[in-house]
Amino acid sequence: MAADTALGGRDLLARIAEDQRARRRWFRGKFALVWLVLIGGLLVLLSATGNIDPAWYREWGPYILEGTGTTLVICVTSIIFATGLALLGAFGRLSPRPVVYSVASLYVSLVRGTPLLVQLYFVYYGLPEIGIVLPGLTAGIIALSFNYGAYMTEIFRAGIQAVPRGQREAAEALGMPERLIMRRIVLPQAVRIVIPAIGNEFIAMIKDSALVSTISVTELLWRARRVGTREFRTLQAMLLAALVYWVLTIIFSYFQERLERRMARSDR
Amino acid sequence: MIPMRSAAYLAAALILAVACAGPGATQAPTAAPTAAPTPTPGPTTAATACDNLAEAESELLATICERGKIVISTDADYAPQSSVTPSGDFEGFDIDVGEEIARRLGVEAEWSAQIWDTIIAGSWSGRWDMSVGSITVTPDREQLFDFTQGYYYAPAMVAVLEGSGFTSIDDLAGEKACVGEDTTYLYWIEGTLDLGQPGIIVRDAPEGMTAHTLETDANCAEAMRAGQTEVGQVFITAEAVIDEAIAADTPIEKLGEPVFYESLSVAFDKNGPEHAALLTVVDDIIGAMHEDGTLTALSMKWYDKDLTKAE
Numbered sequence: 001m002a003a004d005t006a007l008g009g010r011d012l013l014a015r016i017a018e019d020q021r022a023r024r025r026w027f028r029g030k031f032a033l034v035w036l037v038l039i040g041g042l043l044v045l046l047s048a049t050g051n052i053d054p055a056w057y058r059e060w061g062p063y064i065l066e067g068t069g070t071t072l073v074i075c076v077t078s079i080i081f082a083t084g085l086a087l088l089g090a091f092g093r094l095s096p097r098p099v100v101y102s103v104a105s106l107y108v109s110l111v112r113g114t115p116l117l118v119q120l121y122f123v124y125y126g127l128p129e130i131g132i133v134l135p136g137l138t139a140g141i142i143a144l145s146f147n148y149g150a151y152m153t154e155i156f157r158a159g160i161q162a163v164p165r166g167q168r169e170a171a172e173a174l175g176m177p178e179r180l181i182m183r184r185i186v187l188p189q190a191v192r193i194v195i196p197a198i199g200n201e202f203i204a205m206i207k208d209s210a211l212v213s214t215i216s217v218t219e220l221l222w223r224a225r226r227v228g229t230r231e232f233r234t235l236q237a238m239l240l241a242a243l244v245y246w247v248l249t250i251i252f253s254y255f256q257e258r259l260e261r262r263m264a265r266s267d268r
Numbered sequence: 269m270i271p272m273r274s275a276a277y278l279a280a281a282l283i284l285a286v287a288c289a290g291p292g293a294t295q296a297p298t299a300a301p302t303a304a305p306t307p308t309p310g311p312t313t314a315a316t317a318c319d320n321l322a323e324a325e326s327e328l329l330a331t332i333c334e335r336g337k338i339v340i341s342t343d344a345d346y347a348p349q350s351s352v353t354p355s356g357d358f359e360g361f362d363i364d365v366g367e368e369i370a371r372r373l374g375v376e377a378e379w380s381a382q383i384w385d386t387i388i389a390g391s392w393s394g395r396w397d398m399s400v401g402s403i404t405v406t407p408d409r410e411q412l413f414d415f416t417q418g419y420y421y422a423p424a425m426v427a428v429l430e431g432s433g434f435t436s437i438d439d440l441a442g443e444k445a446c447v448g449e450d451t452t453y454l455y456w457i458e459g460t461l462d463l464g465q466p467g468i469i470v471r472d473a474p475e476g477m478t479a480h481t482l483e484t485d486a487n488c489a490e491a492m493r494a495g496q497t498e499v500g501q502v503f504i505t506a507e508a509v510i511d512e513a514i515a516a517d518t519p520i521e522k523l524g525e526p527v528f529y530e531s532l533s534v535a536f537d538k539n540g541p542e543h544a545a546l547l548t549v550v551d552d553i554i555g556a557m558h559e560d561g562t563l564t565a566l567s568m569k570w571y572d573k574d575l576t577k578a579e
Binding site: 062135 | 345353355380490513
């Protein structure tokens, strides 16, 4: 009798698991279906207005898409510089020295308190008046780096502070010098904590990089805009540009999610 | 507390990278040799301006000859004067004229794509050497730029939305018109247009006309085509721009005769590097291009009519 019940119980558990899997499959199926219907429906509606011309995409698509490379170069370069700035900023924000702390705090406050577009114009149009003339691409990378560096400063600061105090104390007890503790004990753990957040910033930056089109950098949006105006096909041009930004963020979100899961695993 | 050494490394890397990304390494996609070499009628000048360059002059001309290229700005939203091509180059009347000037200088043309109001604001900070951008000479602009003689004349026309019911320019009193920011068309509406000697103002704007300005002229055509009512039912710009918009099925029609003829010139930044010699040389090149029929041929190619002579 008892054995039977146990068997029945296992059977039941298996059935529940199977049921849950089926439910998940059903959910995913519905999810994909809804997206397909919505996106497909939108495209069909738009084409029905007669404003979508596939031949136009064949002619101008490659030209617009070529801007993706510039967009990615801007983002990758800027996120690297921003990470460096953020690291410096975080040390500053955690420094017991008043001058260092104030400088870092001013940087964060000033940059986070002004629009990115103003910063872009400042670097590209403003600085030449005092003799600093930068090409659009350099100006864009500098502005984006400084802007994101400020936001990421707070991320790094939080990351460093999130490393349990015991880690530092243990290292101190072993007689490790201050710098070594930071480099060997605190930073490696902090970096692990902030990497997912950096991924988020990168995804946000992909979209913000479109602002660089206003300072004559021929990236994705710049190209879509020129072609749209020239051919009076802004709807199509913007659709394509939006699609590229969207796909880029989906790709990087996917990698970021995986990264996050890996990071979480090592926490267990 | 702060790992100073790594901080220093980071700072050094940042500065280095910014320095490396400086002029030259960037903006590669903006510059590309344009369209097929222009079919040049008339004699091909044997010696270019750079060949004849006297001893080292501390002049923009010498700088350009030495670096072997001249950087020319263009607003690529101005078909048929300047626009992008699928291969990533620029094409148009202004582009062909600029390429020809560069050829006769004996250097290559590099195009710097800029927004119209950036070009017309002056103080280019040396980002580009000259503008072949259909700029109308006005006394105000002469404060900012040094101009060559005109390389062509553009008739300014009024266009209205089809079905708007306007039959003459006089009907437009009190109407709102869409024009590009900082254009002579805006000044005409405001009643402040002064074309100086080479231009001809045929008539003043009707009483009480107001302007809705967009970044550049083509945006007006775009907005009217899209049915944006806030820009008004009237569009004032160069006749060629209107023709281009009509060819692209924009529901507008020309109204009346041209309201003024503007002389369009090559411009140099007054606040830029010393450029008196370059101005003279380019002015001579334009004179020669008038004489040997090059400009007429290019005008026929892009406008189907000869706009190089005063009306």
